Amino acid sequence: MQTRASGEQPPRGGWRFLLRALGHRNYRLFFAGQSVSLVGTWLTRVATSWLVYRLTGSAMLLGVISFCGQIPTFLLGPFAGVLVDRWNRHRLLVVTQVLAMIQSLALAALALTGVIAVWHIAALMVFQGLINAFDMPGRQSFVVEMVEDRADLPNAIALNSSMFNAARLLGPSVAGALIALVGEGGCFLIDGISYLAVIGSLLAMRITPRPRVQRHQHVLTELKEGFQHTFHFPPMRALLGLVALVSLMGMPLTVLMPVMASQVLGGGANTLGFLMAAAGLGALGGAGFLASRRSVRGLGGVILVTTLLFGAGLLAFSLSRHLALSLVSLVLTGFGMMVTTAASNTVLQTIVEERMRGRLMSFYTMSVMGTAPFGSLLGGTLATHLGAPTTLAINGAMCLVGAVWFWRKLPELRERVRPIYVRLGIIPEVATGMDMAAERPGPREV
Known part of the structure; x- marks a missing residue:
């Protein structure tokens, strides 16, 4: 991977700075194809939640279905990371996207023929979870192969989040109308067709073969190596722990959104779409904020503030009984939530050794998606006994506690990461030989 000279920064200003990662052809193709596909993905997410709730009227089953879709990532994530480090990531993504298209088309066929039942949805969600266990760490790790210049990596990660959340904004916004117009099955069909865009973009790429060290160690040996590399280093351990907490406590928000839309706010599918679009709008703004940043430096403080913001927002939503305040x-x-998870991803991708990237990204995927099934199940169970608003209030309070814990850890984490940033030239003054004392008022790199 190429990198700019130590301390060199890209010229800042205008759209060119914000979109600099799109200067790389392969990433530009991926961005275009994935942008189309993700809109379809969000159509399916909203339609699935609405379909399950329409068929059952159960908050518990909303949690169970979400659990089915996410538990494979938790169970298989670490092993998938080892294989992602061994396999050709480009070919892996082509396979996972084709399989995901088949899953969506199967949902569409069952729904459009009127034979779909909750157990069909659960089984197909498990299948999608198996795909995601390999697709997510593979996609995260593949970014460094599409973006040759390491200096553009943080911008690429931010643009990935922008793409995801722009789809999150657009998808739910039209999902309510589409559910009313063509039904849940029509949404599933549109999603299946949308996968052709990302598959086509992957096939159009020109990938330079990445040198790989042939390994003959047992999978469990390499898994242990990746675990030690990740969890014996306090910054990685702390970031993954915080992301896991935010995902665990935040997932019930998505799971219980249909309940809040219908029972608390007295709305329907359109209200659900507006609520999810509002969250997507905030996440899109967060992605834009990250894309505008010049460097990875200072992201630790950003992560602290946005974790506090997430917890406070969750509490406010749980207490609201008016649509405007809820939005x-x-x-x-x-x-x-977006800035916390994406900024953590940026720091992790910056400090990891290349040979461990797939394994670290599998642990990151576990933190984001692997803990979510337990949050979904917990959220559904608590909502059944305590109600959706009380459940979300408890989760918001737990996120605030997590932010306080991270705040206490932050000074030590900055000291640990500083030598890595020096080696990478992210701290140009030190990297060019200037006295470290000139870095006053103190270490603020993370």
Whole structure:
């Protein structure tokens, strides 16, 4: 991977700075194809939640279905990371996208023929979870192969989040109308067709073969190596722990959104779409904020503030009984969660050794998606006994506690990461030989 000279920064200003990662052809293709596909993905997410709730009227089953879709990532994530480090990531993504298209088309066929039942949805969600266990760490690790210049990596990660959350904004916004117009099955069909865009973009790429060290160690040996590399280093351990907490406590927000839309706010599918779009709008703003940043430096403080913002937004949403206030609180919540997870990803991708990237990204995937099934199940169970608003209030309070814990750890984490940033030239003054004392008022790199 190429990199700019130590301390060199890209010229800042205008759209060219914000979109600099799109200067890389392969990433530009991926961005275009994935942008189309992700809109379809969000159509399916909203349609699936609405379909399950329409068929059962059960908050518990909303949690169970979400659990089915995410538990494979938790169970298989670490092993998938080892294989992602061994396999050709480009070919892996082509396979996972084709399989995901088949899954969506199967949902569409069952729904459009009127034979779909909850167990069909659960089984196909498990299948999608198996795909995601390999697709997510593979996609995260593949970014460094599409973006040759390491200096553009943080911008690429931010643009990935922008793409995801722009789809999150657009998808739910039209999902309510589409559900009413063509039904849940029509949404599933549109999603299946949308996968052709990302598959086509992957096939159009020109990938330079990445040198790989042939390994003959047992999978469990390499898994242990990746675990030690990740969890024996305090910054990685702390970031993954915080992301896991935010995902665990934040997932019930998505799971219980249909309940909040219908029972608390007295709306329907359109209200659900507006609520999810508000969260997507906040997340899109967060992605834009990250894309505008010049460097990875200082992201630790950003992560602290946005974790606090996420917890506070979740609390405000749980207490709201008015649509306008709910929309505002979800904008803040979406901003906080997106920046917390994407900024953590940026720091992790910056400090990891290349040979461990797939394994670290599998642990990151576990933190984001692997803990979510337990959050979904917990959220559904608590909502059944305590109600959706109380459940979300408890989760918001737990996120605030997590932010306080991270705040206490932050000074030590900055000291640990500093030598890595020096080696990479992210701290140009030190990297060019200037006295470290000139870095006053103190270490603020993370």
